[in-house]
Amino acid sequence: MRRTMMAEKLAIGGGTPILTRENYKNWPVLTEDDRRYVNEVLDCGIVAGATGPQAVALEKEWREFTGSKYCLTTGSGTAALHMALAATEVGPGDEVIVPSYTFLATASSAMHQMAIPVFVDIEPKTYTIDPSKIEAAITPRTRAIMPVHIQGCPADMDPILDIARRHDLRIIEDAAQAHGAMYKGRMCGTMGIAGAFSLNNLKNLCGGEGGLFVTDDEDVLRKADLVRYFGDECDERTLRQKYNASILGYMYRNQELPAALARGQLKHLNALNDTRIRNSEYLTRELSKIPGIIPPYCPPNCKHVYWFYAVRFDPQAAGLDVDPRRFRIAVEKAVFKEGVLVGQWQVMPVPGQDLFHSMIGIGKRYPWAINEAQGITYHYDPQDYPVAQMLCDTYTNIHSIHPPNDVDLNEKIVAAFHKVFSNLGEVMDHADDDIRPGFDGRLYGVG
Numbered sequence: 001m002r003r004t005m006m007a008e009k010l011a012i013g014g015g016t017p018i019l020t021r022e023n024y025k026n027w028p029v030l031t032e033d034d035r036r037y038v039n040e041v042l043d044c045g046i047v048a049g050a051t052g053p054q055a056v057a058l059e060k061e062w063r064e065f066t067g068s069k070y071c072l073t074t075g076s077g078t079a080a081l082h083m084a085l086a087a088t089e090v091g092p093g094d095e096v097i098v099p100s101y102t103f104l105a106t107a108s109s110a111m112h113q114m115a116i117p118v119f120v121d122i123e124p125k126t127y128t129i130d131p132s133k134i135e136a137a138i139t140p141r142t143r144a145i146m147p148v149h150i151q152g153c154p155a156d157m158d159p160i161l162d163i164a165r166r167h168d169l170r171i172i173e174d175a176a177q178a179h180g181a182m183y184k185g186r187m188c189g190t191m192g193i194a195g196a197f198s199l200n201n202l203k204n205l206c207g208g209e210g211g212l213f214v215t216d217d218e219d220v221l222r223k224a225d226l227v228r229y230f231g232d233e234c235d236e237r238t239l240r241q242k243y244n245a246s247i248l249g250y251m252y253r254n255q256e257l258p259a260a261l262a263r264g265q266l267k268h269l270n271a272l273n274d275t276r277i278r279n280s281e282y283l284t285r286e287l288s289k290i291p292g293i294i295p296p297y298c299p300p301n302c303k304h305v306y307w308f309y310a311v312r313f314d315p316q317a318a319g320l321d322v323d324p325r326r327f328r329i330a331v332e333k334a335v336f337k338e339g340v341l342v343g344q345w346q347v348m349p350v351p352g353q354d355l356f357h358s359m360i361g362i363g364k365r366y367p368w369a370i371n372e373a374q375g376i377t378y379h380y381d382p383q384d385y386p387v388a389q390m391l392c393d394t395y396t397n398i399h400s401i402h403p404p405n406d407v408d409l410n411e412k413i414v415a416a417f418h419k420v421f422s423n424l425g426e427v428m429d430h431a432d433d434d435i436r437p438g439f440d441g442r443l444y445g446v447g
Contacts (some may be wrong), residue, residue, distance in 0.1 A: 001384040002054025010423050011337040011428045012058060018416040019339030020153050023409055027402040027444050028206040029299035034264030041256045050229060052241065054259040059265055062212050065180075066080055066187045068195075072228060073259055073402040074211035077176035077198025079228075079252035081109035083213050084172045085144065085363055086196035087223035090115050093370040094143035100349040100385035101392070102148045106174050114367040116378065119351045121385040127151070129311070130387070131159035133322040135167075141371065144170040149178035149188045151275075151345075152204065152305035153298065155425065157183050157191050159383035162335040166194075172196070179205040180273045182303035194220055199254075201445040203271050204276070205303055207262030208445070210254040215297065228252045272403050273305045279401040279410050280306040290421050300378045308345060309401045312394045320424060330431035331420060336438075338416035341399040343438040348392050 009015030037054065046052050050073075059071040074080045090096060092114035095406060098106045100119040107117035120137050123130045127150050133144065147155035155173075164171045175181070181188040189195030194215040199207030213228075215221050226233065229348030231249030265272075284295040294312040299305040315327035335337050350356075357380065359365050362411050367371055368378050382389055400413050420427055441447060 008419055010334060010419065010426055011339070012334045012433065012435070013078055013426060015259040017339040019412050019421060021339070021341075021440075023339065023412060024400065024443060025409075026136040026337040026403045026442055028201070028265065029268070029403050031264060031268060033267045034261055036288075037260035037264045038257060041260050046107040047256045048253075049256075050225075050253050052256045052259070054256045055254055058212075058259045058263050058266070061263060062197075062214070065266065065269070066190050066195075066214055068190050068214035070214065070218070072221070072224060074196075074213050074228060075252050075254055076200070076209060077174075077196050078105040078109055079250070080174065080196035080198075080211040080213040080251070081176075082103060082112050082148070083109060083224040083227045083252060084196055084215075084220075085115065086227045086421060087115045087220045088144065088170045088172065088193055089223075090143045090170070090305060090446045092367060093141060095139060095141045096136050097129075097134060097142060097145045098350075099146075099148050099150070100351055101127055101383075102150060102174065102350055103176070103346070104350060104353065104355075106148055106293060108355075110144075110146070110316075110382060111361060111367055114362070116367050119349070119380070119385060119386045122150075122391070123156070124333065124387050124390070126153050127391055128155035128158070129154060129160070131156050134160065134163050134360075138167055138169075138425070141168060141376075142167070144172055144357070146172050146174055147192075148174040148176075150392060151296070151305040151310060152178050152181050153296065154178065154181050154183035154188050154302045156299070156303070157186070161191060166392075167446065170194075175201065176211075177307035179203065180269055180303070181305045182192060189214060190216075193217055194224070197285035199258060202307075204273060204307055205262060206265050206381050206433035207254075210258040212263060223247075224290040245443065249279060254300065257312040275406070276306040277304070278402050279405065279407065280304075280309050282402070282407050282410050283309060283413065286410075287417060290417055292320075292421060292424075293417065306401055308317055308397045308399075310345075310395045311396050312391065313396075314394070318424060319419065320428070322326050322428060324390075327392045328396065328429070331424075333419045333430060333433055333435040333436050335416050336435060339420060340413055340416045340440040342396045343399070344392070344395065345397055346392065349382040349388040351380035351383045351385065352389075356380035376397065380421075396437070399443060402444075
């Protein structure tokens with residue numbers, strides 16, 4: 001098979017691609033359960049409200065799925081993160097430790113609480129926050145740590161929880177990409193004082209949009225519920241709003257239609273995750289045979305649910321003495337022309353984004369200005385996070401693991417990588433071609 005691939009002309013050089021867009025099937029997988037729950041909303045006429053039947057049912061079912069005592073539906077995973085910070089009394093001038101490789105919302109949710117994100121580099125195998133680097137980032141102002149179970153891979157929670165206990169810090173888990181992921185028998189998102197999940201269209205549990213907030217602490221639940229809806233309390237007897245806000249809150253409620261869709265999807269979450277795992281393990285097994293490709297890693301005694309499937313490229317292992325970033329760009333373009341839907345998610349460490357250099361923030365340099373008034377300064381340089389920078393230079397995502405795609409598609413993906421890695425000299429000649437890898441929105445249910 002490899003000899004045949006060597007004889008084939010690369011698609012980037014005018015040859016025939018291995019795949020076409022028609023080989024891919026779109027996410028989410030919609031079933032009669034989804035239609036039934038959505039139709040229940042249309043039939044009953046209740047389309048909104050924190051006590052709507054679909055939202056209440058989803059909260060109950062997610063509690064049961066995760067083993068959490070309490071759950072609130074939210075308008076987004078970002079809203080759930082902000083609610084968690086506010087409910088655990090993280091406030092102005094406090095510092096929140098977050099990983100340098102994540103989605104912006106992990107850090108920006110702290111800023112919306114007027115707290116200051118402090119970044120810590122990631123582990124080179126899991127791409128989650130490196131526990132060995134957390135304590136060096138702790139100051140008298142540190143209030144919380146926000147580990148992220150990135151792309152469905154559990155963060156190493158035991159040492160993080162130990163650090164939090166010793167320093168009296170809150171753990172708020174960003175499990176936006178980790179529905180059903182497990183760490184040593186424990187559900188991701190449930191090990192800290194609060195956890196946040198996203199329900200947007202790309203996620204393993206899809207509601208179109210929305211989020212889920214979980215906690216085992218009744219006081220945290222009560223405060224989070226206030227934050228969720230303008231800080232306004234309900235009358236315990238009539239269950240009606242008092243229209244008398246006791247704290248500053250927001251409009252973070254979910255709606256009935258997204259909750260209904262998420263309920264239908266939840267019925268099949270384990271099976272859908274099993275397909276992701278099966279596809280990912282096949283790719284890992286086969287791609288690891290190609291020198292220069294580094295598949296994602298699943299830690300021992302953990303369940304990785306593969307929201308995305310990230311591979312790194314190592315030119316030295318492939319036998320080339322070239323810049324690693326340029327090598328990734330060239331390979332990415334070549335496999336994309338073979339019909340493989342690839343592309344980066346985050347293109348730089350979060351502290352490299354303009355927000356953390358302009359420091360405009362909220363108004364005039366807030367939240368940083370709070371501590372700057374006391375002579376404390378903050379400087380964000382992506383080079384201070386070499387593992388995150390290395391990852392951003394060398395990785396791409398392969399968009400073929402989500403159901404209903406199966407091993408048949410991924411066999412073609414592997415064939416495309418063999419073809420490309422059998423012709424790396426020619427691949428490097430096309431590194432500067434005007435080719436923009438990525439995927440169309442339909443692949444993940446976006447119009």
